[in-house]
Amino acid sequence: MNKKFVDQIRSNNQIAISKAITSIESGNIFNKSFLDEIYKYSTSSLRIGITGPPGAGKSTLTDKLIDKFLKSNKSVGVIAVDPTSPFTGGALLGDRVRMNNYLWNDDVFIRSLGARGELGGLSKKTQEIGDILAASGKDIIIYETVGVGQGEHDIIKQVDIVIVVLVPESGDEIQLMKAGIIEIGDIFVINKADRQGSNKLAQSLINILHSTFSKNKLQPEVFLTSADRSDGIDLLFEGIDFVNNAFVNDGTLINKRNNRLKNRVFQIVKDQLLDEFWTSKKIESLNKSIKNMNNTHDSPFKIAKMMIDEKK
Ligand SMILES: Nc1nc2c(ncn2[C@@H]2O[C@H](COP(=O)(O)OP(=O)(O)O)[C@@H](O)[C@H]2O)c(=O)[nH]1
Ligand SMILES: [Mg+2]
Structure with missing residues (x-):
């Protein structure tokens, strides 16, 4: 039964994928051998995190990036976690409307999770859901999260490349967020660049990045986009590819993945010992x-x- 289920997921059977994700989401514990087996096929996808304040345009950007990935023959899985949105049973309203284009496309699988105030076990769940999507053959997995608390930081640590999305109005926030976002971002996007203040924010962000990163480390780039009118998406897409290549070549990618694996093992041991205790x-x-x-x-x-x- 397990083997058949794994095979169905691996052959991109939408119903099997949905079923597996729903089980993980609702906290049903899978037979360990199932997740073991899934993990084997889950290691080659590129995982990208898109984080930023509510309303910054993360879903709109994700939508445009999906389109770009599809055009370069890559399949995409999306896990959108938004604790600020009401739980609507499988899809958050805004995301559902925006990403409806892909409803019948087997190369795209989108799942929204409402955190319902409990961020505790969420990062473990999103990790496992990511594995399911990866095992189904998705080349790219995008995690969309609101970047506010610790729980979201735990989710964002699961990815290979972190994109931080800000808007011109974030100008004042940047002092506050500085410590957190600067260290977490591999790429910075100022979306809604059609609005006033985007260039000013871009400049102060570049200054901060410049003074934070040493010369011999890859300094994150800042991109200006207007996602809803597809402006700046091509450059951002190239930027993602550039960072991916750089991370492969300088060992960052393998380091990130090893750390992730280590943290997962820590977490599993901790959970199991607590359970037994x-x-x-x-x-x-x-x-x-x-x-x-x-x-x-x-x-x-x-x-x-x-x-x-x-x-x-
Ligand atoms: N003016 C402007 N509005 C945008 C842009 N990108 C997205 N929006 C709008 O901002 C709102 C929030 O976008 P959404 O993608 O749901 O943000 P999220 O909460 O970060 O996922 C929506 O009404 C979008 O249409 C942009 O570049 N410029
Ligand atoms: Mg969203």
């Missing part, structure tokens, strides 16, 4: 200790030590 007996005993706390005045450190020392 908190038996119902332990939880019961913890509840008892908490109840008695008013009498014993035990500190959380002491209770934790008792928990660890206590038999399973």
Whole structure:
């Protein structure tokens, strides 16, 4: 059964892909051998993250980039995570409208996830969903996320190339966001360049990047786009290709992937150990200790030590 399911995914069967993603999304635990098998076929896709504030034009840009990738004979999977949008059951409204063009195209698979306030397990899920899409043969996987909190940063760490999208109005925010975004971006896009202030923002961003990056490291480029009218998309597309080649040649890509793998292993071990540790007996005993706390005045450190020392 497992083998057949894996084969269906590998042959780009849309229903099988959907089913697998829905299972992961709803927290059903797959048989480990299934994810093992999927992983084998998931390592060659290029993963691109597109992050930035809500409304910056990430979905519009993604839509235009899909078109460019398709024209260069590459298939694309998209995972859009937007915790600020209401959960609509499978697709976020805006994204659904914008990306409807690809509804019947087997070379494109788009899935929107509403975070519903729980970002905790989300990065693990998006990682696994990325593996499913990669195993289905997608050459490119795009993660679209709102770049605000830690949870989103965890998602963005799963990709090979990070594109940070800003808008001219982000000018004031840039001081605030500086630390976070400068280190995370491999490519910067100022979208809505049709609006005032884009050149000024581009210049201050270039200055910041210039002073942050040492001469011997690849300095991220800044692109100006007006995604809704397709301006600047060709140059951005070339920029992505350039960064990809540079990362392949200077070892950055392999480093990023190795780090990712290491973090995943850390996470899996952590999850499993925690799972094994908190038996119902332990939880019961913890509840008892908490109840008695008013009498014993035990500190959380002491209770934790008792928990660890206590038999399973
Ligand atoms: N003026 C202008 N509006 C844009 C541009 N790109 C996207 N938009 C609009 O900005 C809004 C938000 O875009 P969307 O792609 O949903 O942003 P996201 O929340 O970052 O995914 C939509 O109404 C788009 O049509 C642009 O280059 N210029
Ligand atoms: Mg969006």
